[in-house]
Amino acid sequence: MQNDVQEILYTEKQIQDKVKEMGDMISRDFEGRNPLVICVLKGAFIFMSDLVKNISIPLELDFMAVSSYGHSTKSSGVVKIIKDLDIPVEGRHILIVEDIIDSGLTLSYLIDVLERRNALSITVAALFDKPARRTADLDADYKGFVIPDAFVVGYGLDYAEKYRNLPYIGILKPEIYST
Ligand code: XMP
Ligand code: MG
DSSP states (O other): OOTTEEEEEEOHHHHHHHHHHHHHHHHHHTTTSOOEEEEEETTTHHHHHHHHHTOOSOOEEEEEEEESOTTSSSOOSOOEEEEOOSSOOTTOEEEEEEEEESSSHHHHHHHHHHHHTTOSEEEEEEEEEOGGGOOSSOOOSEEEEEOOSSOEEBTTBOBTTBSTTOSSEEEEOHHHHHO
């Protein structure tokens, strides 16, 4: 285990099993709809990669980068598009792939943007849900794990751009970000 990690919440195997389940459900539900799957960078990049390998129907994918946190562990509430989509969303069934929903501000902003661009439908797959600090009134359609109010890293998630490469998800030692 990485030295800065206090506890492993979910192992690589537990995550893989869950992602396969989510992929199976999405394959069934989106049959015949050719969804446009949107990865919210950077945190969702590993989840996106594993998830689409478990989706058996035709789809297209694209990437969007937003920033809300900077190097803090709390959302600033201000969301900025750093990299926009290449593929038009008008008339498309959209599946947003998010790493984690915390306050929900990032996601509600994204949904708003995609609605204004006339998406036909918007569905959300989030690997982790941290409901404790939710301020926006929303929920994921496909949810991996509900987790406690702790700052987690690994499997794409970072603290100050570190730990994204850990294959598991773990709770960071508080002294790492409180100093
Ligand atoms: P909001 O608050 O807008 O936050 O729902 C969503 C984004 O915040 C990041 N986030 C985290 N990143 N460990 C992380 O590495 C966490 O525990 C955590 N909580 C929120 C994440 O980028 C997510 O997309
Ligand atoms: Mg982040």
